Amino acid sequence: MEKLDSGLVKIDMGCNYTGWLRFKMKGAAGQRVNMRWSERPDKENTFFLTSSYIFGDSGEGTFEHRFNYATGRWIYVDGLDYLPEAEDISGYVINTDYERAGSFKSDNELFNRIYDTALWTFENLSLGGYVVDCPHRERMGYGGDGSATLNMGMGNFGLGALYYKWAADWRDVQREDGWVPYTAPTYWGGGGPAWSGFIIYMPWEVYLQYGDKRVLEETYPAMQRWLGFLEKNSKDSILVPWGPHIEFLGDWLRPGFTGGTPEEDLCLNNCYWVYNLELAAKVADVLGLSSDADTWRGRAAEVREATNGRFLNPEEGTYASGLQAYQAMALLAGIPTEEMQKEAWKRLEEDILQTRNGHIHAGITGGAFLFKTLQKAGRNDLIYPMVAARDYPSWGDMLSRGATTFWEDWEGDGSKNHSFLHSSYLYVGNWFIEGLGGIKAPGESAHRGFRHFVIEPGYLPGEKGLSRVESSYDSIAGKIVSNWEVRHHKMFAKVVVPPNCTAEMRFPVSLENVFESAEPVTNVKGIQLKDLREQS
Incomplete structure (x- = not known):
C-alpha cells in the first residue's frame, strides 16, 4: 500500500x-x-x-x-x-459453491505453479452457476471457452450440479430453428460451431465424469435440433457460414493472431461437425436409440469423407494450413484415412517439436482440442515441452512476467485491451492429474463415473525435470490416488482404488519387471495381466 x-x-x-x-x-x-x-x-x-x-x-x-x-x-x-x-x-x-476434488504436487516447481494458477483462475471465473470467459469485461458463458475449462474444471472440483444447471441454460437459449447462441445463459457474443456445439460436447463429458444420464435425456432433443440446423446450413457435406466472420470462428487467440483465415475456420468447424455427430451417436447409444445412433454415424462418415477431400493437402499430410489446431481437430474427429493417419500425426509432431521448438501454437478452441487429442493418444512427449516452456508463448512466460491468473491472450502486453484473468488456456489444468498422475477418465459409456478407470503414470524417461508426482481425484465413486516416484532407475507407484471399483494400470515395461509389494506381479492373485504390445 x-x-x-x-x-x-x-x-x-x-x-x-x-x-x-x-x-x-x-x-x-x-x-x-x-x-x-x-x-x-x-x-x-x-x-x-x-x-x-x-x-x-x-x-x-x-x-x-x-x-x-x-x-x-x-x-x-x-x-x-x-x-x-x-x-x-x-x-x-466469490464463486459458485462447490468442493475441491483434485490435487497435484510434483518435484517440478513450474508445473506446480501452473497447476495452482490454473485452478485459482478457474475459481475466479465460476460464479453465477456457470463459467464465464472473464469476470469483468464481458462476464459471458461462452461455449468455446467452456470447452477450454470443462475437463480441467470437473477433474479438480465437484461440479456435477453446476454443469447440470448450465446444460439447462443452453437448452433454454436455443432458437426454434435449432441455432444455438455462442453463450448461455446470456444471449450475446461471437463464436462458431465449436461454441454452439458445446450443447452436445458438455453433456457427454459430464455424463462420463459423473455417470448420470439425465443430462443426456434432457438435452438430446436440443442436440437433434442443433444438428438439424447444421444440415440446413451445409452444401455437399461442407458447412456454409450463416453470418459474419464473428459468428463462424474456428480457433481463437492463437499466438500473434486473433483468429484464423476463412479456410482455416471452415476446416476446424467441419471437423467439429463430425465430432458432434459422433458424440450424438454415443448419446443415442446410451439412451437406447439404436436407429438414431446409426443415422448419426452414417452421416458422420459422409461428412468425414467430404472434409478429408476438401481440406487435406495430400502431398504434405496437413489439413488447411497445417497448424496445430487443424491437425489436432482433424485427428480427433478421425478425418484422415487409415493410410494418412501416420503422416497427419507426423506433421503435428513436426510443428510442435521442430517448427515451434516445443511451444504451443493454438488458441482457445484449437488449444482445448489439441490437448484433448494429445491426451487421448497418450502423447505426453508432445505436451511436456509445451508446458515446461518458460518463454513466449507459454504459461511459464506468463508466470515469469508476474501473472497471478492466466491471461486472455498469449502476448499479455495490453495492446488489445484484453483481460489478465481469463478462461482461454485453462485446458492445461487437466493434464497434470490425467497426464502426469495418470488418472484417466473412463472414456466409454459402460465405464462412466470412474467405476472402472485407467492409471497410467506419466513418467518420461528422457525428461530430467520430473521424477515425483502425487495426485488424487475424489470421483463420484470414491477417492482415487496415484503417486509415483523414480529412484535409482526404478519407478515406485502407490495407487488407491475406491471400494467396488476396478482399475487398469499401465506401465511401459515388460510384465516381468513389474512388482506388487516386492512380489513379481505375475505371482500375485487377483490381478489380471495383459501385454498391451499384443494389441498393437
Whole structure:
C-alpha cells in the first residue's frame, strides 16, 4: 500500500481476484471516496470497475460490496487524506459453491505453479452457476471457452450440479430453428460451431465424469435440433457460414493472431461437425436409440469423407494450413484415412517439436482440442515441452512476467485491451492429474463415473525435470490416488482404488519387471495381466 504523488492511495491485494472488498475508512461527513479496480500496476482503472462511498455524520464507515463484485489486483483510491492500515482492508473471493476434488504436487516447481494458477483462475471465473470467459469485461458463458475449462474444471472440483444447471441454460437459449447462441445463459457474443456445439460436447463429458444420464435425456432433443440446423446450413457435406466472420470462428487467440483465415475456420468447424455427430451417436447409444445412433454415424462418415477431400493437402499430410489446431481437430474427429493417419500425426509432431521448438501454437478452441487429442493418444512427449516452456508463448512466460491468473491472450502486453484473468488456456489444468498422475477418465459409456478407470503414470524417461508426482481425484465413486516416484532407475507407484471399483494400470515395461509389494506381479492373485504390445 502506498500514497502516490497524485494523492491516490494504491492498494495491492497480492493477486488478481474476483469478489468483494471490505474497506474500513474515516473522513468528514459528506466526503466522497472513489475506488477503481485495475489488473495492471501501471493503469488506474481497467474495464470501468468503480465504486464510491460517501461518509455519514459520524465520519467513519465501512464500504463492502453486496449486490455486485469487482475484479483486479490493484485498487486506486481517491478522496482519502491518509494512508490506511492493512488490517482495515479485506478481500473476499466469490464463486459458485462447490468442493475441491483434485490435487497435484510434483518435484517440478513450474508445473506446480501452473497447476495452482490454473485452478485459482478457474475459481475466479465460476460464479453465477456457470463459467464465464472473464469476470469483468464481458462476464459471458461462452461455449468455446467452456470447452477450454470443462475437463480441467470437473477433474479438480465437484461440479456435477453446476454443469447440470448450465446444460439447462443452453437448452433454454436455443432458437426454434435449432441455432444455438455462442453463450448461455446470456444471449450475446461471437463464436462458431465449436461454441454452439458445446450443447452436445458438455453433456457427454459430464455424463462420463459423473455417470448420470439425465443430462443426456434432457438435452438430446436440443442436440437433434442443433444438428438439424447444421444440415440446413451445409452444401455437399461442407458447412456454409450463416453470418459474419464473428459468428463462424474456428480457433481463437492463437499466438500473434486473433483468429484464423476463412479456410482455416471452415476446416476446424467441419471437423467439429463430425465430432458432434459422433458424440450424438454415443448419446443415442446410451439412451437406447439404436436407429438414431446409426443415422448419426452414417452421416458422420459422409461428412468425414467430404472434409478429408476438401481440406487435406495430400502431398504434405496437413489439413488447411497445417497448424496445430487443424491437425489436432482433424485427428480427433478421425478425418484422415487409415493410410494418412501416420503422416497427419507426423506433421503435428513436426510443428510442435521442430517448427515451434516445443511451444504451443493454438488458441482457445484449437488449444482445448489439441490437448484433448494429445491426451487421448497418450502423447505426453508432445505436451511436456509445451508446458515446461518458460518463454513466449507459454504459461511459464506468463508466470515469469508476474501473472497471478492466466491471461486472455498469449502476448499479455495490453495492446488489445484484453483481460489478465481469463478462461482461454485453462485446458492445461487437466493434464497434470490425467497426464502426469495418470488418472484417466473412463472414456466409454459402460465405464462412466470412474467405476472402472485407467492409471497410467506419466513418467518420461528422457525428461530430467520430473521424477515425483502425487495426485488424487475424489470421483463420484470414491477417492482415487496415484503417486509415483523414480529412484535409482526404478519407478515406485502407490495407487488407491475406491471400494467396488476396478482399475487398469499401465506401465511401459515388460510384465516381468513389474512388482506388487516386492512380489513379481505375475505371482500375485487377483490381478489380471495383459501385454498391451499384443494389441498393437
